[in-house]
Amino acid sequence: MLIVIIVLLKAIPIIYGHFLRIEKDDPNLLAKIQKLEITEQQTFYYTRDRNENTEPRKVATLFIFDPNVLNADGWRKLGLSAKQAQSIINYTRKGGKFYKAEDLERMYTISPEMYKKLYPYVRIANQPDNFKDRDLVYEKKEYVKKPAVMVDINTADSAQLDEIKGVGGTFANRILRYRERLGGFYKKEQLMEVYGLDSSRYNEIKDQVTLSRIVLRVVNINSAQFNDLKGNPYLSYKQINAIIQYRKQHGNYTSPADLKKVLILNDQVIEKITPYISF
Template sequence: MRIWLNKYFGFTKSEFNGLIFLLSILFLLKIIPYLYVYFKPVTQNDPNLLAQIQKIELTDDRNFYPVRDRIEHAGTIKAEKLFNFDPNTLTIEGWQSLGLSPKQAQSIVNYTQKGGKFYKPEDLQKMYTISPERYAKLLPFVQIKTSASSYPQNNLAYDKKPYLKKTLQIVDINTADSAQLDEIKGVGGAFATRILKYRERLGGFHHKEQLMEVYGLDSTKYQEIKDQISMSSVALKVVNVNTAVFDDLKRNPYLSYKQINAIIQYRKQHGNYSGLSDLSKVLILNQGIINKIAPYISF
């Protein structure tokens, strides 16, 4: 490099050495701060540092006043004079005589005037305007009067009336309307409506037990109401099976559509029925069905 500088710029050896020295100085000045930071020795903490931190007072308790204390110290406080009192009726002046400030006294009176009530002496501590120290002083002097009821005691006695057992109504299920059926104990409006609809579909009840065929009226319910019902001998609506068409027979709850068709087709093929014995020839009918429909058909 020296030869190159000498060739092109005419640098002598001494001038070249001076240049190198100058560049070295500049380089050192540049990196010394970084070297200092890197090689700086670690400073040891003062062993008493933690204790010093713990001594720092974050809050000066002696100068800290919550809202209650600021109210208590505000305004002019009269000389304290303790006496027996009822906090429900004590006036502002009375509270001030007990050592409370005007604002404190006004706050408590506002509470009672708006419906607030002290039921026992300890309720006084729920007033945030009264400090615990003041509460401790006032507690022995609290005397709450219990107000007597304005109503005579004998008027509050329960007038027990003798239980009158409702007389059971006997209702004719073949002639009763909805209101009369509703009088049966255990039969409400819903059951009354169902009974009427089923009676219409049947053409009248032939025996009491048919009530158990009403939707929802099981054997248990029947046992409950059976002594309250009667059944008059009314003329049942009957259908002549020798002239009946499909629509005449379909309202009978005991016959299915297939059984109705079988009755009509057998009649077309073999002629009119002469009696119940002829119905037994229709294969799809069993004796139980024939017995059920017998009161409602004619020949």
């Protein structure tokens, strides 16, 4: 039995090699594969090039043109492809505009070489190439003097005050604000209390203004509180407190003379506030 097993073991390799032949590689296989790859690559490039160049090339014809109105055929005649031409047409249709020849350089569809060729032929309507001194027309504007007017400073609005020679829009607004703060003007000279309106300007405008006798805004000095008097431009906060405290200690005021008892008030201040107070 042992002898039979040994014989079988020695016979297995011979039988396996007889029935299963191991194929050897063709020595020229690698060269054949490389040749096949080159052939396929050439076919691919040929196909791609043929697809990309389906549009026949045309000889460019340069001519004077306005890029804002040139149609697609015109762009193609200048040497652009149909795709490039359509890109520019889309730009102008969407509101894009060329203001000068240099604007062509901003179009990505136009190469630097093409831009150099087209630049000398660009003519944009209503856009002069440059400005010359002889083309400029200088218009000398003469100063228009304001006619003499008479304006009531107690009733005029800002437009009417602006008509006064020497009073512009800024001073007109300042006069209105100061009039409101006072409660009305009782003499022309109060205009010199308006910020920036000095005696020189006042002398220039005083003969152009009138003063109506309106009812001034008056505050009762015996019942007035701090907030009632704080808007008066002639009184400081310290003076207002002194007026109120003196009244609390000594009773009501009966006349402007009583205000002289408030030591912090001088005759000039009392004279100014008298038209705006009552007792």
